[in-house]
Amino acid sequence: MAYFLQLVFAGAAQGCIYALIGLGFSIIFKASQVINFAQGELLLVGTYVVASAVLNWHLPFLLALPLGLLVTIVIGLLFERLVLRRMIGRPPFTILMITIGLDIILRTLVIVGWGSRTIPAATPFAVTSGFNVAGVHLGSSDLWTIGVTIVLCAALYYFFRHTRYGLAMRATALDQEAALAMGIDVRNVYALAWGLAAAITTLGGVLLAIDSLAIDPNFGNAALVAFPAIILGGLDSVSGAVIGGVIIGLTSVLTAGYESRLPAVVGTGLHEVTPYLIMILILMIRPYGLFGSRKVERI
């Protein structure tokens, strides 16, 4: 039982990380119908900046983190300002290809700037810190991950439901031209979406780096693991991204924990496949994802 609970706890923490990374995807997708393929590389740059700030420039972690967030927010905003702003009204596919370009540029810049060696990740916690409850070890970093995710989700919920900019973003997501006709500045909405998404994803990346202790230029691929999470939750659903993330995290950790007891023929890599299996299963039942919108139509 304790083993199971331990796995659930670890799975929830990992799920929260996927949720944060997934939120980045779905906020941008919701605002502009674009899947941002540069998401993983934004996260990569952010974690490298945080790691450098702590290890090379000896900043305290709590200063390094905002610095990393700031850098990715600025990259997100610049990209929106210099490239996407000229693309309003163009087919989403064009913009999608441009984000792949940005992805390649960012990854190259990281290799140029930091080299391709693995470097240690910045962490404010000792590996063993945390406490035990009923035989389950609750690690500090996992607890913080879960806490940060919950607080952030609550803040996002409030933002989307009860603020002017939140309303502007939701309206723009539903009908860009109607939003423009209401005088909503769609450019600001895009900028806001990119800034928010960059910051949230980077936060997810930094938490993931704490978990994996080290980072290298392939670290951005973590975003790909968050991908089944958002597809499963429904691409355009913010709460779907969170729930999808947690489901994926739980499945992958639970299978990893129990796969050694399965017959040898299954092998040891099953936990890497289960998230995708779950995704395919759910999509077969609900093609638009758990919380994705089928368009509302009156009957």
Next chain:
Amino acid sequence: MLELQDVAVTYQNVIPALRGASLEIPEKVVVALLGTNGAGKTTLLRAISGLLPLHRGALVGGRILWAGERIDRLSPTRIVQLGITQVLEGRRIFDDLTVDENLHAGAITVRNPAAIRRAYDRVMSLFPVLAERRSSRAGYLSGGEQQMLAIGRALMASPRLLLLDEPSLGLAPFMVQRIRNIIAEINAEGTAVLLVEQNAQMALSVAHYGYVLETGRVVLAAPAARLLQEENIRQFYLGLREGERQLALGRLRQRRERAAERRWLS
């Protein structure tokens, strides 16, 4: 108050939609804009409200003046702030948002909470139906209610000029009549209206003045009462005599030159 001078618009740099259209909307007046599909009515509204770039259209000639100032280079946001709001064809409400959220989205350019409150109360008294359904999802409203919501949403910005694109589209006759009365009521409170309509009968019954647009040019402009009497209009737009489309078109073309002289100056 609003003046279009020889406005020419092309889409994607090649497709002409307006070829020098001139039009004037005085303060507190309802102007009807008639014309067949593809005549350029919607393009004209987009040119005013700044929505052309979204459709890859651009103003290639002429100018648009609002209270004497050029507005044809301004962003849609700025134009709404100056007092012009467009209701798009097909209602285009935010169907996943509630009625209240739709209305508040319409007031996004308004900073003053008291002004939002006033506009909100005005919309609620104009459309009691919406008051009953404040927190229901807009997508579940009936077609007529959705049109009211679309108009109410535009009124939340307290515009001095309201641009209405085909508000009667797809509505039952009694609902068309209600929309007509609502337009009259909005106008009675001092808002000017530019009304684009296929339903010429309805449009001319509420308008003070009418323009007829044909392949991107204004071919006829006259007080609404006179347009209602006009033989060609009766045949062509009101369908009072069938089967004479070509003839009517030809006659309208001949009137093009005279139309310029007849343009109504306030």
